[in-house]
Every structure is written in C-alpha cells, then in structure tokens.
Amino acid sequence: MLAFRAFARPSPAAGPASEGLRVLRQILISLLVIAVSAAIYVFFVPGSTETLARFGITLPLPAGEPATAPQPGGGPAAGGSQPQGGAQLGGQGGGQAAGQRQGGRGAGRAMVVVTSPVVMGTINDKLTAIGEGTAASSVTVVSPANGTLAELLVRPGDIVIAGATIGHLDSEAERIAFERAQLAFDDARTALERTRELAGANNATTVQVKAADLAFNNARLALQNADLDLRRRTISTPFGGAVGLFQVSPGNTVTTQTVVTTVEDTSELVISFWVPERYAGAITPGMPVNASAVALPGVDISGLVSAVDNRIDSTSRTLKVEARVDNAAGRLRPGMSFSVTMSFAGEAFPTVDPLAIQWSSAGAFLWRYADETVERVPVEIIQRNSDGVLVKADLSAGDQVVTQGVQQLTAGSTVRLLDAPAASGPGGSQGGERAGNRQSGNPS
Numbered sequence: 001m002l003a004f005r006a007f008a009r010p011s012p013a014a015g016p017a018s019e020g021l022r023v024l025r026q027i028l029i030s031l032l033v034i035a036v037s038a039a040i041y042v043f044f045v046p047g048s049t050e051t052l053a054r055f056g057i058t059l060p061l062p063a064g065e066p067a068t069a070p071q072p073g074g075g076p077a078a079g080g081s082q083p084q085g086g087a088q089l090g091g092q093g094g095g096q097a098a099g100q101r102q103g104g105r106g107a108g109r110a111m112v113v114v115t116s117p118v119v120m121g122t123i124n125d126k127l128t129a130i131g132e133g134t135a136a137s138s139v140t141v142v143s144p145a146n147g148t149l150a151e152l153l154v155r156p157g158d159i160v161i162a163g164a165t166i167g168h169l170d171s172e173a174e175r176i177a178f179e180r181a182q183l184a185f186d187d188a189r190t191a192l193e194r195t196r197e198l199a200g201a202n203n204a205t206t207v208q209v210k211a212a213d214l215a216f217n218n219a220r221l222a223l224q225n226a227d228l229d230l231r232r233r234t235i236s237t238p239f240g241g242a243v244g245l246f247q248v249s250p251g252n253t254v255t256t257q258t259v260v261t262t263v264e265d266t267s268e269l270v271i272s273f274w275v276p277e278r279y280a281g282a283i284t285p286g287m288p289v290n291a292s293a294v295a296l297p298g299v300d301i302s303g304l305v306s307a308v309d310n311r312i313d314s315t316s317r318t319l320k321v322e323a324r325v326d327n328a329a330g331r332l333r334p335g336m337s338f339s340v341t342m343s344f345a346g347e348a349f350p351t352v353d354p355l356a357i358q359w360s361s362a363g364a365f366l367w368r369y370a371d372e373t374v375e376r377v378p379v380e381i382i383q384r385n386s387d388g389v390l391v392k393a394d395l396s397a398g399d400q401v402v403t404q405g406v407q408q409l410t411a412g413s414t415v416r417l418l419d420a421p422a423a424s425g426p427g428g429s430q431g432g433e434r435a436g437n438r439q440s441g442n443p444s
Contacts, residue, residue, distance in 0.1 A: 111416075112405055119351050122347065123390060127279060135334045138265070147169035154166055156246060159241070166237060167260065178226040182223055194212075244264065274320055286305060291325060350392075373414055374415055
C-alpha cells in the first residue's frame with residue numbers, strides 16, 4: 001500500500017508545467033471560438049459591417065466589397081478568376097447564391113421592414129359612473145300632535161294630492177273645546193255690539209266699550225286656538241305623490257316624533273353620482289346625461305344635469321353631481337342604482353401599433369418611415385389600449401411607423417417595405433442574381 005501511494009504521487013516538477021499547458025490550451029480554444037463566431041457574424045449577419053463601423057472597427061473588406069466564400073459547387077469565390085479547365089461552379093444555384101451575397105453585403109443594401117399607419121385616438125371623451133336615484137320631492141309624514149291614531153284614509157301606493165288627509169287622531173276633547181270657544185266668541189261679539197249701541201245713545205261709557213271690545217278679541221283668539229288644536233288631529237301631506245308603507249296602525253299611540261308614512265313625488269327622479277375631479281371644470285348644469293337602470297336592462301334613460309356640488313371631496317377626490325330624469329311612466333323607483341354616461345370633447349393623441357414602440361436609455365421611441373428611409377421619433381406613452389398605444393409625439397395621422405424589422409435600424413437607414421419590389425442594380429437582389437448567372441455560364 002505504501003509503495004502504491006508513492007508511485008501514484010505526481011512529480012512536483014511536472015505539476016506546474018501540466019497546469020500551464022492546460023491553461024494555455026483553454027485560452028487557445030477560447031480564442032478560436034471567438035474568431036469563428038466573429039467570422040460567422042461578419043459574413044452571415046446582414047448589416048454587420050455597418051454595426052462594427054459605428055463602434056470604430058474597420059474590417060479589411062471595404063463597405064460594398066463582396067466577401068469571398070467557397071461556392072456550393074466547389075468553385076472559386078464570386079468575382080475571382082476561374083480555371084479554364086478546372087471544375088465549374090455548381091450550376092445556376094451556386095451562381096445565384098454568389099449573386100445574393102454580392103448584393104447583400106453592400107453598404108447600400110435596403111433592409112426589409114413592415115409598417116402600419118398612425119391613426120388619431122381620443123381619450124377622456126366619455127365618463128361612466130354609478131349613481132343612486134331618489135325622488136324629486138320626498139317627505140316623512142309625522143303626527144302633528146300626541147294622541148291615539150283613530151283611522152287611516154289611504155293605502156300604501158295610493159297617489160294623493162297636496163293637502164290630502166291621510167288619517168285622523170282621536171279628537172273628542174278638542175271638538176268640545178272648539179264648540180265652547182265658539183259659544184264664548186258669539187257671546188262676546190253680541191256684548192260688544194250692544195255696548196256700542198248704548199254708547200251711541202250716551203248710555204255706556206267709553207271704558208265699557210273698550211272692555212267689551214277686549215272680551216271679544218280674547219274670545220276670538222280662544223276660538224282660533226281651539227280650531228288649531230282640532231285641525232292638528234288630522235294627518236295630511238304637504239305635497240302630492242305616492243304614499244309609502246305605514247309605520248303605525250289605527251289604535252296606536254303616536255307623538256309628534258312618530259313617523260306615520262312617507263310620500264314621494266316620483267314624476268322625476270334625481271340621480272346622484274360622483275365623478276373624478278379632472279372633470280370638475282367640464283360639467284355644468286344643463287349638460288345631457290344617459291342612464292340605464294340595472295332593473296331595466298336595455299332601456300335608455302335621458303336626463304339633464306340639475307346641480308353640481310361646490311366643493312370636491314378631499315378623501316375620494318371626487319365631485320358630486322345630480323341629474324334629473326323623467327319618470328312619467330312610473331317605471332323607476334327611488335333607491336335604484338343607475339349607470340350614468342356623459343360625453344365630452346376629449347383629448348386627441350396619435351395611436352400606433354404596440355409593436356412599433358422601442359425602448360432605450362433615453363426612453364421610448366419609434367421609427368417613422370418616409371421616402372425609403374427611417375427617422376427616430378421619441379414618444380411619451382399616454383395610454384395603452386387593446387388595439388393600440390396612445391402617444392404624445394411629433395406624429396400626424398397617416399404617418400407610417402415600422403412595426404417589424406426594427407432590430408438593426410439606425411437613423412437615416414435605407415429600407416424597403418416587405419410588399420415593395422426590390423431595387424434593381426449592382427447592389428440589389430436582381431443584380432446579384434444576374435452576377436451569379438454570368439458566373440455559372442448562363443447569360444442574363
């Protein structure tokens with residue numbers, strides 16, 4: 001065992017040398033991979049020479065010079081000399097490939113892009129809020145005096161007019177008091193008339209006339225007070241409307257704080273709703289509103305803004321608004337919830353395809369296409385919708401913006417649309433194809 005361990009132990013002298021060779025080999029392999037990757041990028045990635053030139057890297061091949069590469073048919077590179085008796089290029093396919101590389105490596109190559117038009121979109125042109133309806137006029141009817149409810153003359157749901165009698169309290173004592181006051185008033189009036197006749201015949205003094213007049217006035221006031229007490233035994237409504245449910249029944253003892261029922265004028269409904277404070281300056285009384293009730297789906301209700309609050313709620317940052325809607329048909333009930341919609345002029349912004357928006361350290365931007373070139377336009381995103389992005393930018397309706405092929409664009413780059421024909425000439429695809437045909441021995 002000791003001998004085996006001694007034999008397996010590496011030599012101290014050989015250890016550092018082997019480690020250095022291993023590191024050197026890894027460095028060489030890494031450099032080889034980098035070189036191959038760079039060659040692939042330069043020869044096969046469109047626009048690579050222009051990209052390297054922007055970083056100050058100039059390749060031995062000038063811009064526009066075709067890169068030499070072996071042909072698929074085993075022949076020499078495009079543009080080189082052909083041996084007279086040697087192997088020919090691999091047919092027309094090899095010539096076309098060489099022609100394509102010739103036309104695709106030049107600095108004037110036009111990159112293919114897809115564009116979409118700019119349209120104008122409007123925001124903040126419609127407001128939708130949830131509101132609650134109340135009657136235009138509503139009153140809680142209470143008993144005008146203490147006593148026992150004797151009878152009710154109407155039923156819940158009945159329509160009554162202003163001043164209509166709803167019920168009566170027990171009024172026997174008040175009726176007796178009224179009759180007594182009536183007798184006293186008649187007696188005082190008779191005494192006053194007799195005293196005035198005596199005074200006219202110089203049989204009564206002025207003091208007696210004044211005393212009779214005072215007694216008459218006291219009797220009149222007592223009669224009025226008795227009449228008021230008797231009338232307070234009647235429960236009536238101050239205005240017309242629909243009678244609600246009764247809170248008491250005949251025979252119940254009521255006080256001046258007891259609620260008997262409610263009467264509401266539902267010929268019009270007032271819808272109260274809250275709007276964000278940014279609409280505070282745009283809403284004024286008289287503006288039209290459209291409402292729909294949850295209980296009446298599909299029924300559109302029109303109305304007008306009747307009142308706007310004079311302050312904004314500091315907690316919710318909203319403004320209270322009231323609108324009146326007609327309810328002559330009686331389909332709407334107080335307490336219903338409504339969806340209220342209002343229309344405004346709104347704000348117009350350019351709308352672009354979401355694919356056109358690009359980002360950089362300076363913020364969002366897009367490429368505007370015009371006259372076969374592109375221009376970088378900075379944008380500020382206002383709102384994202386399902387069908388487009390509203391932006392604040394130097395754009396007009398109808399402008400074309402690039403949505404596909406934006407990865408290698410630079411300001412002023414020459415591009416062509418996907419559905420546009422390719423340009424003919426030495427730098428175009430047609431010219432490259434003709435070059436390949438000539439190399440393969442086929443005249444164009």
